Amino acid sequence: MAAIIETSGLTRSYGDICALKPLDLCVPEGEWLTVMGHSGSGKSTLLNLLGGLDRPSGGSIHVRGTDLATLSEDGLARFRRDCVGIIFQQHHLIPYLTALENVMMSQYFHSVPDEAEARHALERVGLGHRLKNRPGELSGGEQQRVCIARAIINSPRLLLGDEPTGNLDHKSTTMVMELLRELRDEERFSIVMVTHNQEVAAWGDRTIHMDDGCLVREERTKSC
Amino acid sequence: MLIRILKSSFLKRPKPVLLVLLSIVMGSAVATAFLGISGELSHKMALELRSYGANIVLEPAAGDAGALKSDDLPKIKTIFWKHNIVGFAPYLFGQVDFSSAAGRQRGVLAGTWFGRPLQVPGEPDSIQGVKVTAPWWELDGRWPETPDEAVIGAGLAKRLKLAPGSDIVATAAGKERRFRIVGVASTGGFEEEQLFAPLAEVQALLNKPGQLSRVLVSALTVPMDDFGRKDPSRMTREEYEKWYCTAYVTSVAKGVEEVMSGSRAKPIWQIASAEGALLKKLDSLMLLLTGIALFSAACAVSSSLMAAMAKRSPEIALMKTMGADRLQIAAIFLGETLVISVIGGLLGYLAGDRLAVVISRTVFDSTVTSPLWLFPTAIGAALVVALAGSAAPLKRALAIEPVRVLKG
Numbered sequence: 264m265a266a267i268i269e270t271s272g273l274t275r276s277y278g279d280i281c282a283l284k285p286l287d288l289c290v291p292e293g294e295w296l297t298v299m300g301h302s303g304s305g306k307s308t309l310l311n312l313l314g315g316l317d318r319p320s321g322g323s324i325h326v327r328g329t330d331l332a333t334l335s336e337d338g339l340a341r342f343r344r345d346c347v348g349i350i351f352q353q354h355h356l357i358p359y360l361t362a363l364e365n366v367m368m369s370q371y372f373h374s375v376p377d378e379a380e381a382r383h384a385l386e387r388v389g390l391g392h393r394l395k396n397r398p399g400e401l402s403g404g405e406q407q408r409v410c411i412a413r414a415i416i417n418s419p420r421l422l423l424g425d426e427p428t429g430n431l432d433h434k435s436t437t438m439v440m441e442l443l444r445e446l447r448d449e450e451r452f453s454i455v456m457v458t459h460n461q462e463v464a465a466w467g468d469r470t471i472h473m474d475d476g477c478l479v480r481e482e483r484t485k486s487c
Numbered sequence: 488m489l490i491r492i493l494k495s496s497f498l499k500r501p502k503p504v505l506l507v508l509l510s511i512v513m514g515s516a517v518a519t520a521f522l523g524i525s526g527e528l529s530h531k532m533a534l535e536l537r538s539y540g541a542n543i544v545l546e547p548a549a550g551d552a553g554a555l556k557s558d559d560l561p562k563i564k565t566i567f568w569k570h571n572i573v574g575f576a577p578y579l580f581g582q583v584d585f586s587s588a589a590g591r592q593r594g595v596l597a598g599t600w601f602g603r604p605l606q607v608p609g610e611p612d613s614i615q616g617v618k619v620t621a622p623w624w625e626l627d628g629r630w631p632e633t634p635d636e637a638v639i640g641a642g643l644a645k646r647l648k649l650a651p652g653s654d655i656v657a658t659a660a661g662k663e664r665r666f667r668i669v670g671v672a673s674t675g676g677f678e679e680e681q682l683f684a685p686l687a688e689v690q691a692l693l694n695k696p697g698q699l700s701r702v703l704v705s706a707l708t709v710p711m712d713d714f715g716r717k718d719p720s721r722m723t724r725e726e727y728e729k730w731y732c733t734a735y736v737t738s739v740a741k742g743v744e745e746v747m748s749g750s751r752a753k754p755i756w757q758i759a760s761a762e763g764a765l766l767k768k769l770d771s772l773m774l775l776l777t778g779i780a781l782f783s784a785a786c787a788v789s790s791s792l793m794a795a796m797a798k799r800s801p802e803i804a805l806m807k808t809m810g811a812d813r814l815q816i817a818a819i820f821l822g823e824t825l826v827i828s829v830i831g832g833l834l835g836y837l838a839g840d841r842l843a844v845v846i847s848r849t850v851f852d853s854t855v856t857s858p859l860w861l862f863p864t865a866i867g868a869a870l871v872v873a874l875a876g877s878a879a880p881l882k883r884a885l886a887i888e889p890v891r892v893l894k895g
Contacts, residue, residue, distance in 0.1 A: 307894075316808060316890045337812040344810020355805045355893060359499030364491055371488040372811045413809070 267292045267421055267453045268313060272322030275308050282308040284476040285322060292420070295447060295454040297464040297484070300473035306457045307425060309473070313455055314347050314423045315339040327420060344373045348414030348422045348452075352429040354406040356398040362409045363394040366416050373417040384412040388442055404435030408442065415446055422447075424456035428463055440466045493822050503795040507788055507824075508831050510876070514784020515835020515869040516842055518777045522864060523843035523857040525773040531851050532769055533707045533762070541576070541620045541703035542758045543740045548751040555699035555750050557686070560615075562746035563704065564607045567731070568739045571707040574619030576600055577686060578701045581693040583659040585682065589648035595681045596657050598689025601630045601638070617683070620705045621674070627651065628670030634688050637666035640679035644671045655682065657692060664692045702750075704743055708736040710763030710770075736763075781872050788876025792824075796880040803884050804892035813885050820884060824877045825870070832869030836862050 268290035275283040283305045290296050298306040311317035312324055315331050316339075324331045327346055334342060343349075356365050366381040385394055388408040398406055407427060414422055422443075428436040444466060447454055456467065464470045465484055472480040497504050547553030555577075563575055579598040584591055600616030607613075618630060628651035631637055639649055649655060653668045666684050673679065690696050709715075715735040719727055731738050736759040744752035796803075806816060840857045847855035 311890050314808075337814075340807065340810050340812040342810075343808065347810075349808055351893060353893070355801060355808075357802055357805065359495045360492070364488075364495065367488055368492065368806070369809045371492075372806065372809050372815055376488040 265292050266290060267294075267327055268455070269325045270312075270322060273309075273312065273319050273324050274321040275305075275312060275317065276320045282476055283312070283319075286478055288471070288478070290453060290455065293447075293451050293453055294469060295444075295456070295467040297467035297470040298455065298457045298473060299459070299461075299464055299470055301459075303475075304473040305476040306473050308476075310423055310425050310455065310457050313421070314349055315342045316349075344369075344417065346420055348417070348419040350407070350410045350414050350422070350424040350427040352426040354398070354403075354410050354430075356406055356409055356413075358398050361395050361397055362390060362401065362412075365398070365409055366413045369413045369416050381412075381416060384416045385409070387446070388412045402435070403431055404438060407431060407435070407439050411439070411442060411446070415450065415452075418450065418452075420452050422452050422454045424454065424458075426458055427456065428458070428460065436460075436463065489818065489822055492819060493826060496823060497826070500795070503791060503798075504823075504827065506791040507795070507873075507876075508827050508834075510784050510787035510791060511828055511831030511869050511872055512835045512838060514781050514787075514872045515832050515865050516838035517780035517784075518868045519836050519839025519857065519861055519865045520842035520846060521773055521777045521780065523839060523861055524846050524855055525770065526858070527847055527851060527853070527855045528773065529766055529769060530707075531853075533766060536762045536765065540623065540755075540758060541705045542708065542736055542755050542762065543704040543706055543743060543752055544755055545702040545704065545743060545747055545750045545752045546700070548749050553749055554695065555702060555747055557690075557697045557699055559747045559750075560699075560702070561605060561607045563702075563743055564605065564610050564613065566739075566742035566746055568706065568734055568742050569610065571734050571739060572743075573705040573707060574613075574615055575702055575704040576615065576617045576620040577699045578703070579686060579689050579693065579695060579698060580681075580700045581659060581689065581695075583657045583692070585643070585647060586656045586658065587647045587649055587653065589646075592643075592647060594643055596659070596689055596692070597678075597681045597683050598686040598693075599683055600686055601683075620703050623674075624678070625673040626670045627673070628668070631669055631683075631685060634685050635666055636669045637682055637684040638670040638672050639668050639683070640681045641671050641673040642679035643682060644668070657682065657684070659692055660694060662692055662694070664688060702743075702747065704740075704752075706736070706739045706743075707734065708739055708759065708762070709734045710767040711735055711737075711759070781868055784872045785875040788872055789879050792877050792880035793883065796884055800884075800887050800892050803887050804889035807887065808889045808893065816884060817881060820877065820881055821874075824873045828869040828873035829866060831873070832866035835869055836865035839865060 266289045268288060270286055270288045272285040274285050298309060300306045312319055319332055329342060362385060363381055366384055367376040370376040370381060382394060385391060388411050390405060390408055393401060393405060428439055431439060440463060458464055467484055469483050471478050545555060547555055560577055563572060576599055581596050582593060583596040585594050602614050602616045602618040605613050605615045649668050651668055651670060654665055655668060656663055656665050690698060715737060719730055722730060736754040740752035740754055744750050803816060843855050843857055847853055
């Protein structure tokens with residue numbers, strides 16, 4: 264299977280601090296990769312680099328064949344809107360927009376907002392009845408599902424999750440993970456998800472463990 | 488979608504939006520009020536400055552040998568710049584012998600109009616004469632009202648020991664004319680050595696019917712600039728038309744000269760220049776104050792937007808994460824700014840218009856109507872204020888790094 268992500272000797276330093284040591288990583292199309300490690304291990308740094316939110320200090324990083332290190336600021340913005348969907352732990356929804364408008368905003372930056380399509384995306388994540396509600400009127404789990412709808416609305420080939428269930432209770436976590444698996448199975452996009460939670464990690468195909476900026480261990484959680 | 492974003496942004500963040508709106512309204516209102524009254528202010532100041540005296544003198548082109556004609560005087564109120572003619576006073580001078588109870592003395596008799604009603608067909612009636620062109624004369628007594636009344640200069644009156652109520656006899660070429668002194672004029676100038684009597688009486692005494700030595704004209708003019716100082720005889724046709732249709736003291740003088748046969752009109756430069764310099768400074772002051780008001784408003788807008796931007800940095804970082812490029816981010820924030828500035832400009836114009844009326848009524852005791860061009864100017868001023876004020880906050884917004892803002 265072709266690789267969606269390929270890094271070679273990828274590093275990221277902040278001054279004298281080396282957050283990510285030379286990393287060689289290959290993620291095949293459609294794979295769900297979980298990244299685990301304690302705080303400061305470099306997992307979020309890796310995720311930011313994969314999402315084009317940060318630039319590497321050294322090495323190369325190719326996503327769907329594009330060398331992200333060579334892209335301009337606006338080129339990285341185009342890459343993010345065309346290829347990547349990102350889900351955060353803190354949801355980060357725009358408070359003064361409704362659930363529907365939050366999803367449509369992602370469409371607006373990508374191409375043309377389509378209300379019917381946005382409504383359909385929210386219905387897919389089980390929020391067809393919460394379209395007009397603002398983030399403050401939604402539970403944590405519901406807000407995270409809006410984030411998932413927003414992340415998948417432009418049909419990205421890569422979904423990045425930075426501890427997306429970190430703020431959710433067990434029931435909501437299970438609901439979100441089931442939803443992600445269902446969507447992944449339908450859309451066949453790849454997922455790279457950072458988590459501390461062993462149970463969450465078990466939903467992926469493969470888990471890599473990081474420590475002090477290095478990949479220290481890798482395990483396959485289930486057969487692809 | 489942009490409209491939805493802007494609408495929601497306004498409705499859900501009323502405080503920062505109102506703060507920015509208020510800054511723009513204030514800047515636009517002050518600019519509108521200043522610009523609205525600046526025309527009125529210049530006009531009023533120019534009228535006040537006319538109390539300096541006449542700024543154009545007409546003399547016979549042929550020199551002492553020639554004379555101007557009384558019959559031409561009404562034509563002065565028919566020239567292209569007739570509405571700018573505040574007043575004029577004709578003079579006929581002659582050397583005569585004065586005799587009074589104190590003795591005899593040779594001196595200058597001036598025939599003039601003191602305050603003569605003038606009717607010109609098709610033009611509003613007006614009063615012309617020394618009362619209009621020389622309001623700065625200090626008069627002990629009153630102005631003459633009958634043909635045998637006169638005003639005497641303070642110096643001559645002192646020498647001949649004359650006061651209001653005294654009689655004086657003027658003798659020229661064997662003719663005599665008695666005048667009753669009704670006023671003593673202190674001017675600080677050569678007028679203090681002359682006797683001023685009604686023009687027709689002096690013309691008869693000097694045997695110069697219908698003749699004039701000089702006409703002093705007081706006119707509202709605009710400050711001279713480089714173009715106004717050009718020699719009209721060397722101008723192209725277009726330049727000459729532009730010069731003729733601008734109320735320079737030289738072009739008004741030219742207009743008067745054209746209707747007074749055998750005359751040569753000259754600006755009285757010490758007065759015209761002083762007025763011009765003062766009016767120019769007044770215009771500069773108004774523009775400077777307007778500029779300061781707009782700059783202050785822009786600073787207030789910038790500071791309000793900067794504070795709002797700090798609060799909205801997660802929102803901007805999120806937009807960038809979703810793939811918004813710099814143009815899209817700028818479109819959202821400039822879109823907000825433009826909508827606020829158009830509303831602010833409109834409200835600022837209305838408030839400024841009222842403010843101009845209040846200032847005009849309080850300071851000048853007159854009403855002012857804001858010119859139509861002030862409306863687009865107010866909107867333009869609001870846009871300039873808003874865009875200038877949003878430059879720094881926008882730069883900061885575009886520099887936001889999502890990784891740093893959305894961390895955790």
